[in-house]
Amino acid sequence: MSRNNIKILPGALVCDESKLRGDITIGAGTIIHPCVNINAEAGPIIIGDSCLIEEQVSITHRLPFDQQEKENTPVMIIGSHNVFEVDCTVEAAKIGNSNVFEAKCYVGPRVTVSNGCTIGAGCRLTEEQILKENITVFGADCQMREAIDVPAKQTLQMDTLMKMLPNYHHIKKPNKKTDAFIKQI
Amino acid sequence: MAHICGPEVVKYACHCGLLRSISQLYFCRHCSKVRCSFCVCHEVDSIFCGKCSENIPSAEARVKKNRCSNCLVCPSCQQELWPRVAATKTSANPDEPKQVVKKMHYLLCQFCRWSSRDVGIPDQSSVTGFPDRENVYANRLQEVLDAYKAVVLAQKQAKENEKKKQRKKYLSYTDITGVTAAALRKRIGLPADRTHPLLKNKPKKPDNAVAVEEVDDLPEELFTEPVNLLEVTSVDQRLLYPEAQPVKMDKLFPVHKQLSIKRSLRCRACEHNVSKPEYNPNSVKFKIPLFAYYHIPDIRIVTVEPLRAGQTSELIIKFTNPTQHQTVVSFLEIALDEPEEPEIKEVEETMDSLNIQEKQHASLPSMTSTSQPSSLLSLGSHRQPMITIKPRQIFQTLNSTVEIPTSTFILPPRDDAAEFDDSGDTHNIQDDPKLVKWRKSNKAFIRLSVTPQEGLELKTEIVCGFAMKHLYTNTIFTQQPQKYEHKVKVFLTLGNLVGSE
Numbered sequence: 001m002s003r004n005n006i007k008i009l010p011g012a013l014v015c016d017e018s019k020l021r022g023d024i025t026i027g028a029g030t031i032i033h034p035c036v037n038i039n040a041e042a043g044p045i046i047i048g049d050s051c052l053i054e055e056q057v058s059i060t061h062r063l064p065f066d067q068q069e070k071e072n073t074p075v076m077i078i079g080s081h082n083v084f085e086v087d088c089t090v091e092a093a094k095i096g097n098s099n100v101f102e103a104k105c106y107v108g109p110r111v112t113v114s115n116g117c118t119i120g121a122g123c124r125l126t127e128e129q130i131l132k133e134n135i136t137v138f139g140a141d142c143q144m145r146e147a148i149d150v151p152a153k154q155t156l157q158m159d160t161l162m163k164m165l166p167n168y169h170h171i172k173k174p175n176k177k178t179d180a181f182i183k184q185i
Numbered sequence: 186m187a188h189i190c191g192p193e194v195v196k197y198a199c200h201c202g203l204l205r206s207i208s209q210l211y212f213c214r215h216c217s218k219v220r221c222s223f224c225v226c227h228e229v230d231s232i233f234c235g236k237c238s239e240n241i242p243s244a245e246a247r248v249k250k251n252r253c254s255n256c257l258v259c260p261s262c263q264q265e266l267w268p269r270v271a272a273t274k275t276s277a278n279p280d281e282p283k284q285v286v287k288k289m290h291y292l293l294c295q296f297c298r299w300s301s302r303d304v305g306i307p308d309q310s311s312v313t314g315f316p317d318r319e320n321v322y323a324n325r326l327q328e329v330l331d332a333y334k335a336v337v338l339a340q341k342q343a344k345e346n347e348k349k350k351q352r353k354k355y356l357s358y359t360d361i362t363g364v365t366a367a368a369l370r371k372r373i374g375l376p377a378d379r380t381h382p383l384l385k386n387k388p389k390k391p392d393n394a395v396a397v398e399e400v401d402d403l404p405e406e407l408f409t410e411p412v413n414l415l416e417v418t419s420v421d422q423r424l425l426y427p428e429a430q431p432v433k434m435d436k437l438f439p440v441h442k443q444l445s446i447k448r449s450l451r452c453r454a455c456e457h458n459v460s461k462p463e464y465n466p467n468s469v470k471f472k473i474p475l476f477a478y479y480h481i482p483d484i485r486i487v488t489v490e491p492l493r494a495g496q497t498s499e500l501i502i503k504f505t506n507p508t509q510h511q512t513v514v515s516f517l518e519i520a521l522d523e524p525e526e527p528e529i530k531e532v533e534e535t536m537d538s539l540n541i542q543e544k545q546h547a548s549l550p551s552m553t554s555t556s557q558p559s560s561l562l563s564l565g566s567h568r569q570p571m572i573t574i575k576p577r578q579i580f581q582t583l584n585s586t587v588e589i590p591t592s593t594f595i596l597p598p599r600d601d602a603a604e605f606d607d608s609g610d611t612h613n614i615q616d617d618p619k620l621v622k623w624r625k626s627n628k629a630f631i632r633l634s635v636t637p638q639e640g641l642e643l644k645t646e647i648v649c650g651f652a653m654k655h656l657y658t659n660t661i662f663t664q665q666p667q668k669y670e671h672k673v674k675v676f677l678t679l680g681n682l683v684g685s686e
């Protein structure tokens with residue numbers, strides 16, 4: 001994937017310094033900080049609406065070795081209202097809505113994240129698994145528990161960032177219209 | 186501090202034969218000895234809550250079972266719970282359409298996102314008013330506890346009576362007059378039998394625990410349903426609340442936070458404090474910080490050449506002088522097998538010299554007698570070593586030899602400003618260039634040669650050792666600092682043996 005094909009929908013805020021490689025679609029209201037590394041090497045990445053992707057986050061679309069020789073290129077889909085906190089590494093191919101990836105966590109490519117999950121700070125999920133809804137992973141040995149509710153949305157924080165970030169950073173302009181994007185899908 | 190001094194490859198020998206890294210050792214400057222945590226008395230100084238930083242008297246802490254009454258910890262991950270505000274709209278009067286926004290609180294764990302709403306604890310209007318779970322067996326426990334207390338009291342009473350009987354060797358008035366105590370009491374108008382007021386209202390004996398013969402069968406679901414690990418609690422979670430030991434996740438309940446203590450450490454030989462914290466729970470400083478790290482040169486391994494059996498490798502270690510006084514370091518051969526008698530003598534000698542000097546100080550200058558006597562001096566002359574701790578053998582095998590250098594080297598005093606001073610090292614110290622490789626401010630890099638023993642297997646961990654003798658300047662006695670030669674045995678773990686070329 002040599003050619004970069006970045007689609008930014010109106011309302012998204014993507015800092016110019018962020019490193020985006022490959023075929024990436026960024027939904028409305030999503031904030032991407034500078035120093036974010038998104039790498040769509042195995043196929044396109046689609047990021048949903050109102051996601052917050054913080055500094056030093058690395059999102060990589062990479063296939064496990066045994067799945068690399070399939071013909072149809074898989075798509076990495078990240079849902080809406082997900083929060084990627086500082087320095088987390090996410091390679092999971094399917095991520096639902098309202099998940100929180102806390103600081104310095106690692107989610108491997110064989111993991112499927114459903115909705116409302118929290119992956120705690122520093123937790124490493126490497127084995128093939130499907131996280132059920134509202135699962136919280138925490139602690140040094142990745143204990144799991146089921147939360148009663150989805151994690152709270154970071155609306156206030158995102159509103160502030162929407163105002164503040166353009167003052168100090170160059171922003172990539174949205175290059176797709178919403179209608180066109182919907183038609184494309 | 187462990188991460189500054191770690192990994193623990195350099196170990197110092199305590200008097201008792203234990204090997205510890207310098208950060209775990211204390212230095213008693215009254216007996217000029219290194220002390221490990223086993224050679225000091227641990228005393229509880231103050232009890233406090235680590236979350237709300239409140240000092241709690243020990244009697245109160247005992248009543249509260251060493252738990253803070255305000256702070257709660259998460260039953261799921263044992264971290265602290267924090268109250269969260271949730272605004273709920275409640276109408277005070279159902280007829281009135283106007284709704285009043287009321288501040289309600291619930292507890293949330295920031296780490297595992299457990300909340301008091303998970304288990305159905307209703308939101309509270311005040312932050313501290315969360316209900317405690319009642320212990321089903323509280324009454325029974327109290328009964329048993331009371332019974333045991335009564336037993337203790339009765340035993341104490343019996344012992345005291347026995348003592349009284351032994352003491353009764355003289356005649357009492359009642360014996361002479363023939364009036365017994367009981368008769369006397371009756372005459373005065375008191376009840377005849379006189380028992381201890383605490384013994385009178387004897388608590389009733391608790392019912393015996395009865396073993397149940399018929400045990401209910403295990404529920405059928407246990408064998409048929411698959412286990413959902415998300416619903417079952419872990420061992421940690423169960424033991425956090427030993428009274429109930431909840432099995433299911435939905436039975437978890439916030440637990441009161443256990444209190445922490447500040448402890449002071451006392452040298453067992455001379456009963457002087459080696460570590461005493463400040464009373465304030467917010468403070469992390471010490472009133473008396475006699476840590477070895479502040480008094481004994483710190484040794485760190487800089488580089489080691491690959492270690493080969495029977496071949497000499499160069500070892501470079503760094504010495505750092507932590508004190509405000511210049512010191513001279515020399516090396517001695519380590520002797521593990523000898524029973525360390527000479528060292529005892531040396532200790533006693535230094536002790537004697539210490540005492541003599543103290544006595545001189547106390548008697549000689551008229552200043553001290555006219556003005557207020559220095560408390561330290563008066564203490565020093567009275568305090569004799571309480572226990573003589575016998576040195577024990579060090580159990581550490583050495584499989585390499587260090588060539589002990591004959592020359593010594595000087596370590597300049599620590600200067601905090603030196604780091605910001607670019608003027609360079611201006612001290613003109615004549616060093617043995619074979620020994621000292623390089624020096625900067627209070628640090629010196631020393632070159633030693635190590636030879637692992639012949640015939641060792643590959644990947645054997647190589648340990649070498651030497652005794653370090655350094656000049657220690659003792660500043661307890663303010664009139665004039667005294668200098669001692671302090672000896673400590675040092676063991677260095679150098680790494681594994683590699684193949685012989």
